[in-house]
Every structure is written in C-alpha cells, then in structure tokens.
Amino acid sequence: MRYRAEVFRMAAELLLFSQDQQAYSFNKRRLESYRDRAHHRQLLSFLEDISGLGPGAWENYREEYGYIVENTRGYDIPLWESSFRSPGQTLLDKNTLAVQECYAAWGLELRPELHQVCDHIGVEFAFCACLAGSGLREAEEYCGEFLSRHTVFLLRNIVETLDSLERADGERFKVTELFRAMTEFLSGIGVIEKESGIGVEIEAPSGERIASLRSYSDKFAALFFREAVKSLPFPERLIPSSGNNNCGSRCRFLARTRAGNILGFRFDSERTPFIKYCIRGHHYHETFLSHRRIRYPMKRIGERGEGKFRRISWEEAIDAITGEWKRIRDEYGPASRYVMPGSGAEGTANPENLAKRLLALDGGYLGHYNFYSTAxxxxxxxxxxxxxxxxxxxxxxxxxxxxxxxxxxxxxxxxxxxxxxxxxxxxxxxxxxxxxxxxxxxxxxxxxxxxxxxxxxxxxxxxxxxxxxxxxxxxxxxxxxxxxxxxxxxxxxxxxxxxxxxxxxxxxxxxxxxxxxxxxxxxxxxxxxxxxxxxxxxxxxxxxxxxxxxxxxxxxxxxxxxxxxxxxxxxxxxxxxxxxxxxxxxxxxxxFHIPSFPLPVNPCGVSIPSFLWTDAVSRGREMSARQDHIRGRDFLESPIKMILNLAGNTLINQHSDINATVEILRDTEKCEFIVVSDLFLTPSARFADILLPGTSFLESPNIARPWREGDYLLYCNPAVKPLFESRFEYDWLTEIAERLGLYDEFTEGHTRAEGWLESLYEECRNYEEELPPFAEFAKEGGYFYKQKTNFIAFREQREDFERNPxxxxxxxxxxxxxxxxDFHDPAIPALPRYIPGFEGPEDHLTAEYPFQLTGWHTKRRTHSIHDNNILMDRVESPAVYISPEDAEKLHIEDNALVEVWNSRGTIRIRAAVRDGIMKGVLAMSQGAWFTPAADGADIRGNINAITTLAPSPLAKGNPQHSNLVNIRGL
Ligand code: SF4
CATH class of the missing domain: 3.40.228.10 (Dimethylsulfoxide Reductase, domain 2)
Incomplete structure (x- = not known):
C-alpha cells in the first residue's frame, strides 16, 4: 500500500505545481532531497532502472514540466478528467462536479487557495495517494476497487496522451517513459495492504457510513486537501449574466452552476426575445473554460514570437512590467507607450481603457483614433x-x-x-x-x-x-x-x-x-x-x-x-x-446613457490612426500630421517602444500583413517591451515579453450593452472563480499603480473593479431615472428600459431646417x-467621385493576381474569439469560397486543398466550391488564428496572412477586403 501511495505521490508531484514554490518547485534540490527518504529513494532508483532514466534526466523534466503542466508553449495537452470525458475538453463542468463529489464522499475538499482546478490529473493522483497512504480500516474493498479503477483511468490516459505527443523539435517527451514505468509498477501491485490506525468516519448525506479512514494528517495530502464539508448535494444556482465580447448583439443568459462549476447555459428568451442567444453562446463553455487556458504569468525565454516562455510569479511579473514601464517613459518619453485597440473584451471596465487611465495618470501615452472596423x-x-x-x-x-x-x-x-x-x-x-x-x-x-x-x-x-x-x-x-x-x-x-x-x-x-x-x-x-x-x-x-x-x-x-x-x-x-x-x-x-470608465485627458495629446501603429513602431519619428494624419502634433516625437495588448488579438492576428508585422515586432530594438494579457496563447500572445493570464467574462464582472441599438444594460455576474492564476486586468494594474505611487489616483478608493462598476452605474442613474439601484441591477443581471429608442436621423432638419441646420x-x-x-490630394477629392482603389478589379496587378479576396465576419467567431474552439468548426470549417465556374476552370474540386497567395503571403486551406460567391472573387471569413507551417504558409485560413499594411487615403483605415490574389489546387 505504501509503495502504491508513493507512486501516486510521485505522479502527483510530477504534474502539480504548488503555490508554495519553495516547497514544491521541480528543482534538482527538491528531487535530491527525495533521495534521503527511504521509500522514495528506493522507488526512484527502481523507476530509473526500469525506465532507463538516470538521475540527470530529472533536469529535463523541468523543461517538459513547463510544456505539459504550465502550458508555456501552448501545447494542447489535456491533464484534466473533464478533458478526457467531454468532447469539448472543458473544465468546471459536470465532470468536474463529479470529481468534487467523489472527493467529498471520501471526506476531502480541495484547498481553495491552490488556484488549481480540482479535476487536474495531478490532484487526482494526490487524491489516490491520500487514500492509499491513509490506510483503510473499513470499506477497503470499496476503496481498493475505487483505487484500481482510478489507477487504470489516470495512468492509461496520461501515458496514452503523452505517448501520442511529440515535442516541437520532433523528440518525444522523456517523462512518458517514467509514466509508463509507473503504470507497470502499479499494475504489479496486487493486494491492498491492511493498516490500522485511528479512524475518521465518512458518511453519505443519507447517514450511511461509506468509509472509515485512518487519518488525513498526511502532510502531502494536506497540501492539496482539507477535511471535507459533508454537504452533498451541492446547491444549484442560476446566475444571470451576459457575454461582453465584441459580438454586435449581447444577450442575457443564465448560467446554471453547482459548487463552482457551470452545468449549462440557458438563454433568457423571456427578457431578451429580440436577440437570439447565438451559436457562439451555445459553445461558451468549450471556448472559455478550456484546459488550454494560459495558467500562470510567464516570461519570454526564446526569441520574441517564438512562443517560448517560463512560468514566473505575479510578483515577478509586476516588477518586470513596472521597471520597463518607467524606463521607457524616462528614456523615450511617455508618448512612446501604446495600448493596442482590441476587438476582444468590451464593456464598462474595458482593459484597454483601464490601461490608458493609468498611463494618462503617469504622464501619458500615444493615443489612437478611429477603429479597424469602421475607420x-x-x-x-x-x-x-x-x-x-x-x-x-x-x-x-x-x-x-x-x-x-x-x-x-x-x-x-x-x-x-x-x-x-x-x-x-x-x-x-x-x-x-x-x-x-x-x-x-x-x-x-x-x-x-x-x-x-x-x-x-x-x-x-x-x-x-x-x-x-x-x-x-x-x-x-x-x-x-x-x-x-x-x-x-x-x-x-x-x-x-x-x-x-x-x-x-x-x-x-x-x-x-x-x-x-x-x-x-x-x-x-x-x-x-x-x-x-x-x-x-x-x-x-x-x-x-x-x-x-x-x-x-x-x-x-x-x-x-x-x-x-x-x-x-x-x-x-x-x-x-x-x-x-x-x-x-x-x-x-x-x-441611453451608459456607465463609462473615467479616462483622464491624455497629457501627451497626440494620437495616430489606429491602423498605423506598425508604422509608429518602425518609422515613428517620420510620421506626420500631413502625410499620416496624426493628430495633436506635426510629427511623432518617439516611435512606439512599449505595447500593452490586453484582452485582444490585434497585435498579430487582426492586423494586416501578418508576415510584415511579425518582422517588425520580432526586432526587440524597435518595440522594446510587449505585455499581453489574454486567455490563450494566441498568435498575438506569442509575441509577449511578459504574458499574463486574463479572465473571461465568466470569471469577472462587467457592464455590457449592444452595439448601435438596444434599450438595455446588462451586468456580467461572474459565474465561476478565475481559472488557475488568472486575474482581471484591473487587479494587476492597481499593483502597478501602487508601485508608481498612483494607487489613490488610479483606484479612487475602489480596490476591485466591482467597486468602480457600482459607482459608475450609480452615477449613470443621475441621467437615467428608470434604472434601479445597483444591487437590484446586478442581481437581475441587467435592466431593460420601459421606454424605447425612436430615432430617425435628421428628422429635425426635415421638420424645421431653419432651427436645425x-x-x-x-x-x-x-x-x-x-x-x-483643402487636403489637395487627388485621392481625397472634394466630391464623392469613384476612384478605383488599389488591389481592386482595375489594378494592373490583376495580371499576376486575377482574383479578389474578400473577408467577412462569420457567426463561427466573434472576431478571433472562439477559434480555439474546434467544435465550432462544425458551424463553419476553415475554407476559401470559390465559384463553380472558377473552380472548374482551375480544376479545383470541393474540399480540395488549395493555395491562395500573393506577394505578402500564402494560405493553404480547403476550397468550398459554392454558387453563392461571385465569379472572380474568393471569400474567407476573418478571425482564424494565424498558424504558420514550416514554410511560413498559414494553414488555418487567416486572411491577414495576405492583406496589406497600406492604408486608405483619408481615414488611414484598414483595407482588409481589398486583396488581389491567385489560387491553385495542390
Ligand atoms: S456572442 Fe453575443 S449574441 Fe451570441 S450568445 Fe454571446 S452575447 Fe449573445
């Protein structure tokens, strides 16, 4: 039994990283110290013998540990029971609840301060170690059977998963061998030993005694578990909330939760019959509560953009950000700092605005005007x-x-x-x-x-x-x-x-x-x-x-x-x-009036068209009001040296000409410091110097409203706790504010974002008398106005022009x-005359690139959100749409692999031959995550692999639907 417990412990230690890094970091010293413990030493050398791994191999485990457990490279390695049991590979769902119920049945509850999701397989190993090491006095038969089943489940899944993996460099994970050895070792242990001791009675809610364990004072178990509440079944709650992604609509839904897990979403059709809870909402769980989330703060260790990171503490991350924040401000001036416009999270507490607020209080930043969507x-x-x-x-x-x-x-x-x-x-x-x-x-x-x-x-x-x-x-x-x-x-x-x-x-x-x-x-x-x-x-x-x-x-x-x-x-x-x-x-x-976060006037008073930020990185001082339409100055005083890219994927994925952008950002002498906060290792997040785990709207509060028209305000009630070590951007920005000596100015007494939301909402009630008090608004998950907007633009002018010019x-x-x-620019005429744009049907480039490629906003994604959710590929799989006439001429069959290219890049993707596309035109929905193959071609269908950085003449806006390309079957 003890051997069994030791094997489980080792497995747990391999897969878990405790909060107490001193005690549980996977370093050599710690591993060496194991060697002094009789059981461990014996076991370790046995495993080393059978798996062929010498003591030096433990060093390699540290690196592999990063890949597997800390998700430092964005590897898709499931380490959660939920992942194995649900097609969406999700966390905090009914499978997680089942695991929690299992712990509770044995009198155990995961320690909340661990920030670990309780169905992590490492925790499961710890659980087994705990049971096996505790020594059963009664119910041993049941426990034995339980442990055997678990052993099979855990080890088979881990070994099979690791078995199927290859590292990026083509080698295999060495830890696979160790787990294989463990499996063999465990399967060789037959009978569970009987041990004696002072028992702890475990009862089911019915009062039935289901087990009697010797003790849970086991030090190892205590790191992960505390004695359980015997409160089965956990109560169910309905939490009203809303998405705050930049989706264009915004509906109210109810999250059905139990014990911190979301068991389902229910669209509130009574309150918002006019907006349909769309297909994206039906897949929230798999998108946002995925095991692929960024779990911990990380620091870049490879070349920028390579996507290699190592885990660091929040303390270390905040220190690094504050240091660079100040250095860049002092060396290049405050206007060398830039916050990327995002197409990800929106709402009152929009991370972009939170960061701008702190920068404005700290001397300013380079602003931007107009947006990618509507420039x-x-x-x-x-x-x-x-x-x-x-x-x-x-x-x-x-x-x-x-x-x-x-x-x-x-x-x-x-x-x-x-x-x-x-x-x-x-x-x-x-x-x-x-x-x-x-x-x-x-x-x-x-x-x-x-x-x-x-x-x-x-x-x-x-x-x-x-x-x-x-x-x-x-x-x-x-x-x-x-x-x-x-x-x-x-x-x-x-x-x-x-x-x-x-x-x-x-x-x-x-x-x-x-x-x-x-x-x-x-x-x-x-x-x-x-x-x-x-x-x-x-x-x-x-x-x-x-x-x-x-x-x-x-x-x-x-x-x-x-x-x-x-x-x-x-x-x-x-x-x-x-x-x-x-x-x-x-x-x-x-x-109606909406609560908005107070943004102080930017002391730098200078802004660029939002699409021209790559120009501001690469040729900042040359950019002028005359040529580039910068505002507030004749010329930029500094190129961009620091970028904060928070809750958005515009840094790489949503910007044009990704290959050129990659080259600009790779050069750390140009933009010297990039901070990204996000949920996943997106194409943009790969370019972070410091990468922070952000929270989704399921984990942090916000106030949301729809685009354009909608007579309501919604409150995003957090339905679950932040996953892993994720933090809402406001939380860490307050810590930076504190280090900058701006805590009071930044927070105005609100230690949490909730405080801001409440006070901004109450302020809004001064304008909108119909709104109920905040507590009621939050409890209901929003408010729906009785009055309705009845707006017709320029009706006043038609009715009384003299008074309403x-x-x-x-x-x-x-x-x-x-x-x-007065622009005196032929491309910006005084009249709305038709001017053929570049890369349109009249461009001479059509000789080489005869097809026009256009994008569209698909129901499958909200900009680039949900692309990680492969279940949504059933809604629309990656494809380039081509007319039957063109396809026939080029001998391209439906679903055939094709290559679409121009001078800026190449995309390899399936062809969808359809009637609903004009001859001479190709179409590809925007927002797929840029995924370059070894030869640089994108293989996911990101249109920005071939869009251009050249802006439109007046707005300097993005021309992402003006692309000349060619296509061929492969
Ligand atoms: S994406 Fe928008 S419309 Fe769709 S479910 Fe979410 S909030 Fe509702």
Missing part, C-alpha cells in the same frame, strides 16, 4: 452630414417600401439587438429586400432576398451609375437637394468654387468627358447594366426606401469614397430624415466638401 465610414460620414449619428431605429423598417442591404450581414455579425428580427418582420410584411454583396450571405438567405453580386470595392461605381439613372430619368428629389445639400449642381456650389465641380457635372462627365452610365459601371462592377438601371429605378420610386450600408463595404482601399457615394443615393431620393427611409452613413443611434460648416449636407478639397 472609413466613421471618418467620411461626418464630412457629409457633420455627424456619425445617421441611423434610424430599425423598427421603422416596417414603414419602408423597399430595403436594400448593401454589404450588410447582420444575421452573422449581430449589429445591434433588433436589426435582424426587424428585417424578418419587414420581410413577413411583404417588403422586398435586395442585398448587394459579393457573397450570397446568411442574411440574404434568411430573408430570401434578391441578391445583386458586385465586385468588392466597386460600390462607388454602382452608386454613381444608379445616381446617373435617377438624374437622367428625373427621378430625383430636386427640392430636397436644392434645400439641404451643398454642391449637388452648379447652382449650389459653395461660393468661390470653380465651375464644373458639382456632383451633377461629375456624373455627366463635364470634367473628365466620362459619363457615369450603367454601361460604364458594368465593366467595373461585373453585373449587367439592366440590373443597375432596374435597381436605381426601384430605389428612387419606392418611397420611402431604406438603404442600409454595412461596414464590410467600407473596409476597402477606397472605402471613404464608397460611403460618400452611397450617402448621395439617400440624398438624391430624399430619403434622409424620413421614417422608413434613412441616411446612409455610419448609422450610429443615440441611446446640419452640424457641418455650411449647415447643409456637404456633397462638395471644402474641407476635403
């Missing part, structure tokens, strides 16, 4: 209307006579709480829906809409040709144009503007001799001119008609011009400010923009 529209729209609040509440769609969704796919991307439902309702009412998109997307399918496929990036040409038809056939709302618009025709140009500069002159070729006819557009956009003419007539004659532009159509090299051209259509037809119509633009809708310099919709003319 072109968010910058171009205010030049037209003076604001980005150009949307209308989607329930007004019921008053439309025609709905055109232009590059818009809300079924997959979310886009507010109500839009998809309201579209379905409108369709049921009989309102026709037309969709302009290179792909026959999920929303078109859902609505059974008419699909008009156009080539990516040619939206402006289609809009211009439609405008030409409307004007030629005198279908325009001339009265609206004359009254509200500047620069439509020669009579309404701003004073001092040269003749021939009006939009009308542009359309009819008065300047360039080129009329923007449907025939002209046909060659560019790839659809018959009759279709263009028909669409123009239908839009102009259906009154009112809603044209809603998505964000996909503006993520192009000429995205700003596309937005302006579409805005023209809503003006020409007089749909602006009309119920059931609407202005085309960014489409924001003012909603447009918030532009002229007070009118600026079709001709003097402010844009």
């Amino acid at each position: 072109c529209t968010a910058i171009a729209t205010p030049y037209v209307y003076g604001t980005n609040f150009t949307g209308s509440s989607s329930h007004f769609l019921g008053s439309s006579k025609l709905i055109i969704l232009w590059g818009h796919n809300p079924k997959e991307s979310g886009f507010g709480a109500y839009l998809t439902d309201d579209l379905v309702r409108a369709k049921k009412q009989g309102i026709p829906v037309v969709a302009v998109d290179p792909r026959h997307n999920e929303t078109i399918k859902l609505l059974d809409g008419e699909w008009i496929p156009i080539r990516p990036g040619t939206d402006g040409a289609l809009a211009d040709a439609m405008a030409y038809v409307i004007l030629s056939e005198k279908l325009e709302d001339r009265e609206f144009m004359d009254r509200y618009c500047l620069g439509f025709d020669e009579a309404h140009l701003p004073p001092g503007t040269a003749a021939g500069e009006s939009y009308e002159s542009y359309l009819f070729g008065k300047q360039d001799g080129l009329e923007k006819t449907p025939e002209w557009a046909e060659r560019i956009i790839g659809i018959p001119q009759a279709l263009i003419t028909g669409l123009a007539r239908r839009y102009a004659l259906s009154k009112p008609a809603a044209l809603i532009a998505g964000y996909g159509m503006q993520r192009h090299s000429n995205g700003e011009q596309g937005v302006r051209a579409l805005a023209m259509l809503s003006c020409l037809t007089g749909n602006v400010g009309v119920e059931g119509g609407g202005a085309v633009g960014t489409g924001h809708i003012p909603g 447009f918030p532009t310099p002229s007070g009118k919709i600026e079709i001709f923009s003097k402010r844009l003319q």
Whole structure:
C-alpha cells in the first residue's frame, strides 16, 4: 500500500505545481532531497532502472514540466478528467462536479487557495495517494476497487496522451517513459495492504457510513486537501449574466452552476426575445473554460514570437512590467507607450481603457483614433452630414417600401439587438429586400432576398451609375437637394468654387468627358447594366426606401469614397430624415446613457490612426500630421517602444500583413517591451515579453450593452472563480499603480473593479431615472428600459431646417466638401467621385493576381474569439469560397486543398466550391488564428496572412477586403 501511495505521490508531484514554490518547485534540490527518504529513494532508483532514466534526466523534466503542466508553449495537452470525458475538453463542468463529489464522499475538499482546478490529473493522483497512504480500516474493498479503477483511468490516459505527443523539435517527451514505468509498477501491485490506525468516519448525506479512514494528517495530502464539508448535494444556482465580447448583439443568459462549476447555459428568451442567444453562446463553455487556458504569468525565454516562455510569479511579473514601464517613459518619453485597440473584451471596465487611465495618470501615452472596423465610414460620414449619428431605429423598417442591404450581414455579425428580427418582420410584411454583396450571405438567405453580386470595392461605381439613372430619368428629389445639400449642381456650389465641380457635372462627365452610365459601371462592377438601371429605378420610386450600408463595404482601399457615394443615393431620393427611409452613413443611434470608465485627458495629446501603429513602431519619428494624419502634433516625437495588448488579438492576428508585422515586432530594438494579457496563447500572445493570464467574462464582472441599438444594460455576474492564476486586468494594474505611487489616483478608493462598476452605474442613474439601484441591477443581471429608442436621423432638419441646420460648416449636407478639397490630394477629392482603389478589379496587378479576396465576419467567431474552439468548426470549417465556374476552370474540386497567395503571403486551406460567391472573387471569413507551417504558409485560413499594411487615403483605415490574389489546387 505504501509503495502504491508513493507512486501516486510521485505522479502527483510530477504534474502539480504548488503555490508554495519553495516547497514544491521541480528543482534538482527538491528531487535530491527525495533521495534521503527511504521509500522514495528506493522507488526512484527502481523507476530509473526500469525506465532507463538516470538521475540527470530529472533536469529535463523541468523543461517538459513547463510544456505539459504550465502550458508555456501552448501545447494542447489535456491533464484534466473533464478533458478526457467531454468532447469539448472543458473544465468546471459536470465532470468536474463529479470529481468534487467523489472527493467529498471520501471526506476531502480541495484547498481553495491552490488556484488549481480540482479535476487536474495531478490532484487526482494526490487524491489516490491520500487514500492509499491513509490506510483503510473499513470499506477497503470499496476503496481498493475505487483505487484500481482510478489507477487504470489516470495512468492509461496520461501515458496514452503523452505517448501520442511529440515535442516541437520532433523528440518525444522523456517523462512518458517514467509514466509508463509507473503504470507497470502499479499494475504489479496486487493486494491492498491492511493498516490500522485511528479512524475518521465518512458518511453519505443519507447517514450511511461509506468509509472509515485512518487519518488525513498526511502532510502531502494536506497540501492539496482539507477535511471535507459533508454537504452533498451541492446547491444549484442560476446566475444571470451576459457575454461582453465584441459580438454586435449581447444577450442575457443564465448560467446554471453547482459548487463552482457551470452545468449549462440557458438563454433568457423571456427578457431578451429580440436577440437570439447565438451559436457562439451555445459553445461558451468549450471556448472559455478550456484546459488550454494560459495558467500562470510567464516570461519570454526564446526569441520574441517564438512562443517560448517560463512560468514566473505575479510578483515577478509586476516588477518586470513596472521597471520597463518607467524606463521607457524616462528614456523615450511617455508618448512612446501604446495600448493596442482590441476587438476582444468590451464593456464598462474595458482593459484597454483601464490601461490608458493609468498611463494618462503617469504622464501619458500615444493615443489612437478611429477603429479597424469602421475607420472609413466613421471618418467620411461626418464630412457629409457633420455627424456619425445617421441611423434610424430599425423598427421603422416596417414603414419602408423597399430595403436594400448593401454589404450588410447582420444575421452573422449581430449589429445591434433588433436589426435582424426587424428585417424578418419587414420581410413577413411583404417588403422586398435586395442585398448587394459579393457573397450570397446568411442574411440574404434568411430573408430570401434578391441578391445583386458586385465586385468588392466597386460600390462607388454602382452608386454613381444608379445616381446617373435617377438624374437622367428625373427621378430625383430636386427640392430636397436644392434645400439641404451643398454642391449637388452648379447652382449650389459653395461660393468661390470653380465651375464644373458639382456632383451633377461629375456624373455627366463635364470634367473628365466620362459619363457615369450603367454601361460604364458594368465593366467595373461585373453585373449587367439592366440590373443597375432596374435597381436605381426601384430605389428612387419606392418611397420611402431604406438603404442600409454595412461596414464590410467600407473596409476597402477606397472605402471613404464608397460611403460618400452611397450617402448621395439617400440624398438624391430624399430619403434622409424620413421614417422608413434613412441616411446612409455610419448609422450610429443615440441611446441611453451608459456607465463609462473615467479616462483622464491624455497629457501627451497626440494620437495616430489606429491602423498605423506598425508604422509608429518602425518609422515613428517620420510620421506626420500631413502625410499620416496624426493628430495633436506635426510629427511623432518617439516611435512606439512599449505595447500593452490586453484582452485582444490585434497585435498579430487582426492586423494586416501578418508576415510584415511579425518582422517588425520580432526586432526587440524597435518595440522594446510587449505585455499581453489574454486567455490563450494566441498568435498575438506569442509575441509577449511578459504574458499574463486574463479572465473571461465568466470569471469577472462587467457592464455590457449592444452595439448601435438596444434599450438595455446588462451586468456580467461572474459565474465561476478565475481559472488557475488568472486575474482581471484591473487587479494587476492597481499593483502597478501602487508601485508608481498612483494607487489613490488610479483606484479612487475602489480596490476591485466591482467597486468602480457600482459607482459608475450609480452615477449613470443621475441621467437615467428608470434604472434601479445597483444591487437590484446586478442581481437581475441587467435592466431593460420601459421606454424605447425612436430615432430617425435628421428628422429635425426635415421638420424645421431653419432651427436645425446640419452640424457641418455650411449647415447643409456637404456633397462638395471644402474641407476635403483643402487636403489637395487627388485621392481625397472634394466630391464623392469613384476612384478605383488599389488591389481592386482595375489594378494592373490583376495580371499576376486575377482574383479578389474578400473577408467577412462569420457567426463561427466573434472576431478571433472562439477559434480555439474546434467544435465550432462544425458551424463553419476553415475554407476559401470559390465559384463553380472558377473552380472548374482551375480544376479545383470541393474540399480540395488549395493555395491562395500573393506577394505578402500564402494560405493553404480547403476550397468550398459554392454558387453563392461571385465569379472572380474568393471569400474567407476573418478571425482564424494565424498558424504558420514550416514554410511560413498559414494553414488555418487567416486572411491577414495576405492583406496589406497600406492604408486608405483619408481615414488611414484598414483595407482588409481589398486583396488581389491567385489560387491553385495542390
Ligand atoms: S456572442 Fe453575443 S449574441 Fe451570441 S450568445 Fe454571446 S452575447 Fe449573445
């Protein structure tokens, strides 16, 4: 029995890393000290003999220990019972509960301070050691059988798992041999020895005595277990919460928990019938409570980006971050410090804003403006209307006579709480829906809409040709144009503007001799001119008609011009400010007041377009206001030297041209220090110098609200405790604040993020009287307003223009923009004229790269979140979509392996041959985790392996849908 216990102990010690690192670190001294203990020494030499491992091999175990237990390389090595028992390989689920119940039945409970998940196989070994070493007086038969079953389960799974593994360098894990030896050793022990001692009675809740153990004073067991509460069954709780990922919708759900485990999620269909708990929500458990989580703080030990780390303590991590934080501030100035914009976690306590707050208090940072998703529209729209609040509440769609969704796919991307439902309702009412998109997307399918496929990036040409038809056939709302618009025709140009500069002159070729006819557009956009003419007539004659532009159509090299051209259509037809119509633009809708984290003014007062951060790393001092549109300074004073990338994957995965970005970040003389806090060893996290384990929304509190439209606020109640040593970003930032002498300023007395959330929420109640007190709000998991938003952008202007001019310099919709003319840049014209963007269908590069590759936001991921969840591959497996005509021409069959490439990179992926994709166009959903093979080709389907770092002209936004590529079968 004692031998058996010793074997279990050794196995446990191999697999566990106690909080008390002094006592349980896997170092040579500790192992040597084992040799003084008779049992251990004997056993160890026996195992060394049978496994062929000499004493020196223990050194190797330390490195392997990092791979296997600490997850220092992102290896997918399951070490949890749950992992073996559930297809999702999850933690804190019903399997974990079963393990806990088993411990409890034997009178044991895992020590909470261990931060270990209780079904870790190391803990299971410790449990077995404890039982075996305790010596059974009664119930030994039961215990013996239990131990035998466990032995088989544990060792078989461990040995088989390790057996199947190879290290990155192709060698095998040496520890496999040891475990194999242990298995053989254990299976050679037959009968359980009977021992005597003072017993501890263990009872089931029914009062039935199930075991009597000698003692649990075993020192080893005491490190992991304490005497159990005999409180079976653990009570069940329903915890209301919400996701705070950047998903576009946000619904309320209930997490069913027992003893700190989540047994399931239930969508709250009564409270939020308008938002569907989407497919991602059904897979929260496998995504966020995965055994692949980053478990401990880590420090880079290999080359940057190599993904090699070693575990460190939180203390060591905080010291290292604070040291570099100060050094870089003092050496290069505070504006050399940058916080990456994220597409991961959102909410009131957004990690990006938390970090900016501390940096602002500490002298400042390099800020950024605009976002990857919306840069072109968010910058171009205010030049037209003076604001980005150009949307209308989607329930007004019921008053439309025609709905055109232009590059818009809300079924997959979310886009507010109500839009998809309201579209379905409108369709049921009989309102026709037309969709302009290179792909026959999920929303078109859902609505059974008419699909008009156009080539990516040619939206402006289609809009211009439609405008030409409307004007030629005198279908325009001339009265609206004359009254509200500047620069439509020669009579309404701003004073001092040269003749021939009006939009009308542009359309009819008065300047360039080129009329923007449907025939002209046909060659560019790839659809018959009759279709263009028909669409123009239908839009102009259906009154009112809603044209809603998505964000996909503006993520192009000429995205700003596309937005302006579409805005023209809503003006020409007089749909602006009309119920059931609407202005085309960014489409924001003012909603209820929301609690937001106080962000002090950045003392550096300088910001860059968010997409240009790699430029700020590689050529920072050359960046200027004139050329790069930096704000607040003429030139940057320093390149970026420190990056904080918190709860986001933009550092590598979501940025363009990953291969070029990798080269920039690999150079530690450029950006000298990178901190990443995340859940997984993502492609971005691999580039950390210090890597911190963050918490998911299931583990930390927040306040969430949907994008764009949604009359509610949600509270993310933590449903489980943080996994392993994970910490919410606020917790460690307060420690840095303390070391910087800024604790009081940073926290304002709130030691935890919860305190901030409560006080910001209570402040919000001063604006929104309907909101209940915080305690009620948190208990309910949110609040749903009785009032509903009823917003139609520019309704006031239509009703009383004299009192409500447009918030532009002229007070009118600026079709001709003097402010844009002042850029004196042909790529930024004063009029919304069509300019072929780079890497569009008219680029000379088409000779070499004849296909346009476009991306989309898939229901399978929220940006890059959920890509770790392979069960979601069933929803959409990695693929490049190609039309049957193109596939046939290139002899590519459905599901065949293909290579998509251009000068920036290569992607090897399966082909999905489908009707719903335009000829000459390829499509690949965005957000897959960049996974380079040995030759550098991405094998997961990350579109950014081949997107470009060249920005759009005005917004300097990302043109991730403008890509010319080639494709071939392999
Ligand atoms: S991703 Fe958004 S819509 Fe989907 S379940 Fe989560 S919060 Fe709800």
